[in-house]
Structures are given as structure tokens and as C-alpha cells.
Amino acid sequence: MTPTLRFLWEDWADQTLGLPSYATAGAAGADIRANLQPEDRATGFILERMHRAIVPTGLRLEIPAGFEVQIRPRSGLALRHGISLPNTPGTIDSDYRGPLGVLLINLGAEPFTLHHGDRIAQMVVAPVLQARFEVVEALGATDRGEGGFGSTGRR
Numbered sequence: 001m002t003p004t005l006r007f008l009w010e011d012w013a014d015q016t017l018g019l020p021s022y023a024t025a026g027a028a029g030a031d032i033r034a035n036l037q038p039e040d041r042a043t044g045f046i047l048e049r050m051h052r053a054i055v056p057t058g059l060r061l062e063i064p065a066g067f068e069v070q071i072r073p074r075s076g077l078a079l080r081h082g083i084s085l086p087n088t089p090g091t092i093d094s095d096y097r098g099p100l101g102v103l104l105i106n107l108g109a110e111p112f113t114l115h116h117g118d119r120i121a122q123m124v125v126a127p128v129l130q131a132r133f134e135v136v137e138a139l140g141a142t143d144r145g146e147g148g149f150g151s152t153g154r155r
Contacts, residue, residue, distance in 0.1 A: 003125055005069070006062040010099065012038060013058025017117050020059075029072055029122025032057055032102060034114050041116040047106040052086055054101035055120055063094040063125075070124040071102060077120070082108025085121065094128070 009015050013035050020030035035058030036045060047053055063069055071090035077083040086105045102121045106112050114120065 003064045003067050005064075005125065008060040008062075010035075010056075010058045010060065014041070014116070015058075017058070020123050029124045031074070031119040032071070032100075032121045032123055034102075034116060034118045034120045035059070036114075036116040044113045044115045047083070047104060047112045047114060049106050049108060049111055052103060052105045054103050055114060057100045057102065059100045060097060061092070061100055062097065063092065065094050066128060067094055068092060068126055068128045070126055072122045072124060074119060074122060081110075081112050082106060083112055083120075089124070 007019055017033045017035055020032050022030050034045070034055050036056065045053070045055065061069070069092040071085060071088075071092065073084045073088055084105055084107055085103055087103060090103060092100070104114075104120060
């Protein structure tokens with residue numbers, strides 16, 4: 001089943017930027033664009049080194065029950081400028097109806113200017129299963145046992 005995400009434009013948004021879209025036929029993530037407030041469109045938005053900011057997209061969305069949207073960094077921005085998401089991947093639950101903002105962080109050496117319409121992140125639609133939780137007297141044994149961080153070796 002192919003889920004359908006429904007979008008609503010904010011009143012101030014520039015609708016000419018379009019909805020998120022897949023860049024290629026095999027893309028897992030749809031590109032999301034910065035839809036800056038009208039007063040910021042000409043100059044852009046400067047993300048200072050080591051600062052975080054929520055960048056607006058001008059959108060709200062409705063995700064079908066049984067799915068989530070994961071927000072992930074764009075690899076080119078991360079490689080070239082150190083722009084990432086501090087909570088990657090960010091999760092949007094199916095019952096959220098607020099503004100779609102992208103939390104970015106500048107891990108680069110220089111301030112970075114985001115321009116109106118820049119592709120700033122990717123959204124991946126994924127199925128969700130909710131588990132049941134229960135307390136038991138003992139857990140099943142495995143070969144690994146209680147081995148934690150780094151316990152499986154370097155290779």
C-alpha cells in the first residue's frame with residue numbers, strides 16, 4: 001500500500017516552492033525546502049557556527065495512521081558545510097498536525113546562509129508498529145548476553 005500524505009499551506013507560505021518531492025525514481029527521501037518568512041526571503045537566514053534553529057517549510061501535514069515521517073539530513077549539506085540535524089532522524093508522528101519545521105544545526109567552521117527555497121532535509125515515510133510492554137521474571141539467553149557498547153569487537 002502506498003500511503004498518501006496530505007499537506008496544508010500556511011497562510012504566509014510561498015506555494016511556488018511546491019510540496020516535498022523525490023529527486024530521482026529510486027530516492028528513499030523526498031527533499032524538503034526552506035520556506036522562509038516573507039521578511040527573510042531576500043536576505044536569507046544565517047545559521048551561525050554551532051547554533052541550532054527551526055527552519056520553516058510553510059507546511060502542515062497529515063500522515064496516515066500506521067506510518068511516520070522521518071526527517072533526515074541532506075548528505076551534501078553535511079559534507080560541504082557541516083549542516084545536520086541534532087536529533088537525526090527526527091520523527092513526526094501520525095497524530096501531529098502542527099507546522100512542519102526542520103531543526104538544523106551548523107557543525108561547520110563558518111556561518112551558513114540558508115536561502116529561500118533551499119533543499120534543507122529529506123523526509124522518509126516509514127511504517128510503524130507499536131509494541132506491547134510487559135515485565136517478566138527472566139529474559140531469554142543469547143550468545144552475546146550482556147555484552148554492550150563495543151562488545152562485538154572492531155570488525
